[in-house]
Amino acid sequence: MPDDSFDNPGSLDEPILTPKEIDKYMEYLSDYGKEIFFVEEEIIVDYGDITTSIDLLISGEAMVEIPVNDKWIPVAWIKSGSVIGEIAFLDSYPRTARVIARTSCRLFRVDRAAFTELSERDPDKALEFISRISRIMAYRLRRIEQFDAVEQGRDDMRKELAADLHDQTMSELSAILMHLGLLKLTLDGHEESAPDIEDLVAMVKSADVNLRQLVREKGHDDLTVVGLEESLRIFFEGLENEEVPFSIEITYTSNQIDQGGLPGPIARDLYQIIRQSVLNSVEHSNSEIIQVEILWNQEGISFSVKDNGVGFSQSNITNVPETGHFGLLNLKLRTERVGGYVDIISVEGKGTRVVGSIPITRRISENIEPHTIQYSLSA
8 A cells, every 4th residue: 555545636545544654653743642552352442431542453353332222232343554533632522432442552642741842842743744644534424424324225115115015015915815715715616717827826926025125135234233144145045036148157265254253343344345245246247256255363354256247447446436436436436445355357358356354353262164055046
């Protein structure tokens, strides 16, 4: 990553502090801050604390959690190069979340009172530091606003669709089934009509089953209830029941990614990344083979969606949110907010690959062998 990623206006990558920047700030802030260390599961910042310090995460991973119904729910993942407590550094309000060390963490902490002393002695250095932190804050606020708008729109549509299907369409299907049953009894003995009635009953029952599966998939938005693997299985099996222009074989390979403490926010975003990438291939690539792979080891999660379809020109790919490029923007937004990376490689006539990674440590020591499941979509 470039040293000054925020100077690239087309970049969607979070402008975290580079190792050079951290070394520089630690050098001229050495008299005004201190290095601190936390072990795994130790609280770095507690909910309700009234502190005005800011932490530079030199190494390690941390998780932001908020209290919901007497439970701590993870809402964000923090990687090395990130900052913690940038808002509290500027105000004196109690902390609205807690931050837990997910691995051993090394931080450099600067208190606002000490920083005020620096600003009086060397205002240029203080201004440079504040300017850099402000850019990170502005970036995060813009991305939160943008992503929330996208998610709210989709969430509203999903819930409205699920409600309509459940309350109206499925009720109507049940009524049709009941009337068909009565009609079948009325026409008992009319052999010439029996096959038609049986076909209608079969068609309505099939539609009822498909709609109920759709409601189950679209109606709940908490993937943590069933896990990432199960959610993807439901998604792939749902595709098998849909009509597609070409017969497609989908292979899904993973190494039990629900084991090892995968945080809910990362699981939800990874699910949507895979789902959107697969749907793009199914709907636009004219491919016969789609390969999906998610592997989680000690270094992090790697994922890919590859097809052998028509592909497209790389000139049609951009990081800038423009009309016609919303799909890539959404993939970028999802991966960057969990500290990950994603890229799209496509060659006309040779297919498309969506590849990415999320550098989050797996909490189990043993290696789990990958397993593969195959799904068939018929034209």
